[in-house]
Amino acid sequence: MADVYVVGAAQTKFGAFPDESYRTLFTEAFESAVESVDGEFDTDSIDEAYVGTLGVGGRQLGLSGPAVTEHAGLDGTTCTRVENACASSGTALRLAVLAIRAGVADVALAGGFEVMTDMSADRTRYWLGVSGETEWGRMSGMTFAGVYAHMAHAHMSEYGTTREQLSRVAVKNHANGAMNPNAHLGFECSLEDAVNSTSVADPLNLYDCCPTSDGASAVLLANEDVASSLTDKPVRITGTGQASDRVGLFQRQTLSSIPATRDAAEAAYDDAGIGPDDIEFAEVHDCFSIAEIMAYEDLGFCDRGEGGQYLESGATERHGERPVNLSGGLKSKGHPIGATGTGQVVEVFHQLRGEAGQRQVGNLSCGLTHSVGGSGGAVAVHVFEEGWA
């Protein structure tokens, strides 16, 4: 089985870009990813492209994959659009990894895009929350924030997780995002601001929620033969895991955890031959503050129910024992749905190569990305290690 390396990774800025289209954003991310390769990268060498998008707004719902790759000059390249809600490009990454491992591709592209800020409020309402369970969850009045609010209520009731612990997720991630020039909300926030902000879906307030954003991201993968000709700073994907679960929260065995994260993480750790203790830093899916706290537990960084205290201990801060969301996470960097999963890879790629600029944290050798679709109906987890196999 071929080893898989990340040879290039880039994203556009995440934010609101009324002058851009989903295609121009994708092309910008792709061109930046090509430029990020150390050696001379031949775009004709891409055997397979997987592009994630939820398709917010309609635009080009059918064939939205080829619609962006043709714009990026890859019109002869085999392309597949991938949809797994907010885990769309996390899933695209996995498919690209599997294609190289299988020997079907020597070089593969994984990426994603979304444009979410250019619609009227009326139309936006029809698109937000389409990844929640529709027939019963949405029809009982729940938005997506509402679904995660139920999880927060369950976690607070079962484990005593506090309002302040939820807000500390926002404070930490905004502090990181303030150092990221690509962040949508690149400003710091105080604990007081976060605790006292306006209620959205009690117990979640505005600072518990990530923004909706426009943006794109692209990652170039290659087998060892190709990668060794392109770089001497290898980043290897050593573990891939993915899991699915019931779409509706009320149909799961637990409301205070995301079982698909546990399953995907276990598969990724097994695949890499490591355990959670080996993960030095992570980019996790903090669409809502409670999601990051549950991720600590479900990824095995701490015991079940202790996510709030783990955060409060400072372990996941920039200079903690295991920094989480050094990029600013979804909360501060932004969440253009289809671009988010491969967007996480960009931070891991730079950190492992020591190229994260002022966000660089020492010498890191093992990181993880965690991409959640919906409220946990699909999860993809990947492990990245510095060095050759």
Next chain:
Amino acid sequence: MGAYISLPTWWQNLEQRYRFVLGECLDCGAYNFPADGACSVCSSLTTFREVEPEGTGEIVTKTVMEEGAPPEFESYLQREGTIGVVIVELDEGVLVPGMLTDCDPYAPERGDRVERTIRRIYEQEGIVRYGAKFRPVVE
């Protein structure tokens, strides 16, 4: 246009919309809601025996939404200011989601008893869709 429930889709499950009618898996005996497709416990593709629940249960989790609602409920939110949504464990042991009604949505707590009551859920394409909501049980 985004997510959408057609009228025929709504009508397919009226007994679940009105009374939370459950399905007992003929293979493992588990109660399912909605009873549709494979059993949620044993994954068997068996048929279900209909079970009429009492329509009462306990609140497991709750949210009160103030900012933003699905478009079907935006006018309700504008009018009422809040939407209370609960996940309730019916006395038959099955979780179902539903809207709170006939109360200040901030008042009920986890563990409080609620019962179903038929209410107008929303209106689309000129047709009012009715279904069950939850209200606190008055002892």
